[in-house]
Amino acid sequence: MIKCLFAGLLARRATINPSTCPTYRQLFWAEVQKRQLKTKNVLESKFKEDPTGNQCGTKRPRESPSENRESQREAQNMKVPKQTEKPSVPDSHREATKTTESVGHWSQGLKTSMQDPKMQVYKDDTVVVIKDKYPKARYHWLVLPWQSIPSLKALCKEHCDLLKHMQQVADQIVQQCPDVGSLRFRTGYHAIPSMSHVHLHVISQDFDSPCLKNKKHWNSFTTDYFIDSYDVIQMLETNGRVTVKEGTSELLKLPLRCHVCRKELPTIPALKEHLKSHFPKK
DNA sequence: GTTCTAGAAC
DNA sequence: GTTCTAGAAC
16 A cells, blocks of 8 residues: 555656645655555446547537527436436435535536446545546546535635545546556646536646637636645645635636647647647557 | 637638 | 637526
């Protein structure tokens, strides 16, 4: 186990944002290494499935304007799972769905996805990992706690251990990736997420995905809108809460800039073409 | 979060 | 003319 964690540590070192405090990182890993894994990790074989097996390539068929609105609403309702469906997890794990907001609303989608066994690539007593439904890179997972925590704002010092465990699980997931040797990964949170329920993004830095379509997508992962997991934990330990700087939402409107060489590109297609030079297909 | 599309940009 | 984005709607 220690060997495994050490391997994880070495792998992370290569990917860490240089702006993070090294002293803190050392303390963090000392703590992680002391920690026993709560459960045996059951990484299912489906983990190795094609990460591009997603929905973003498929277009919704166009309809005539007159019937468009109504049929769209119908399609939206179709996505809501039936109440009679057999739950995939014990009641103790369904706390996430206890909310005053309708589970049918798009912002509540993660609560549904995380309960779906077909989406789960890992689970233990405290967290579940799913593939992002619309991955923005070759590899893109979400680590979610079973405990219902709406957003970073709701976090307090008591959540530190949970967030550390989420990071630890994220590192394990990365280590299982067949391309861990050639791709860099980042683990972090969106400062102002669209989807309810705290979720840790685990994303490879190729950003090679048809689901990455606009400036908001790009800037949400390549500017300070994306907060490194270690920084969130540190903020929580230091201040007891997570604060987001004023003007963070404006970061999404910044010009498109390559995260590798900092070159500015005029459009998303131009950026994607440019990225091919940094991340050629195998 | 996504989809769709009007109209800006080329 | 085509490409691309931004914003509304969901």
